[in-house]
Amino acid sequence: MSSRFTLDYWRDGEWFVGRLREVPGVFSQGESLSDLEDNIKDAYKLVMADQKPVRRAAKSKKVLITA
Numbered sequence: 888m889s890s891r892f893t894l895d896y897w898r899d900g901e902w903f904v905g906r907l908r909e910v911p912g913v914f915s916q917g918e919s920l921s922d923l924e925d926n927i928k929d930a931y932k933l934v935m936a937d938q939k940p941v942r943r944a945a946k947s948k949k950v951l952i953t954a
Contacts, residue, residue, distance in 0.1 A: 894927060896920070907931060 896905030899916070903923040907913040915930040917923035 892931070894924065896923060910934065 892910060893908040894905050895908050896903055898904075902916045902918065903920050904916045905914070905923050905927055907927060910931060913927065913930050913934050915923060915926035917926045
């Protein structure tokens with residue numbers, strides 16, 4: 888199965904640093920943009936492998952948070 892995500896990235900000194908916009912907590916870095924793309928894919932796989940399945944009885948609710 889394949890999915891498409893948005894890679895937001897920026898330079899930090901000599902490094903390319905990035906995150907997947909749609910998946911909070913998936914960040915990585917690389918010496919080149921190509922390295923960053925490879926590393927962010929690995930980071931995504933690690934985060935997804937660590938996710939616990941949601942119980943079938945789980946429900947969701949929208950909440951309002953004001954700053």
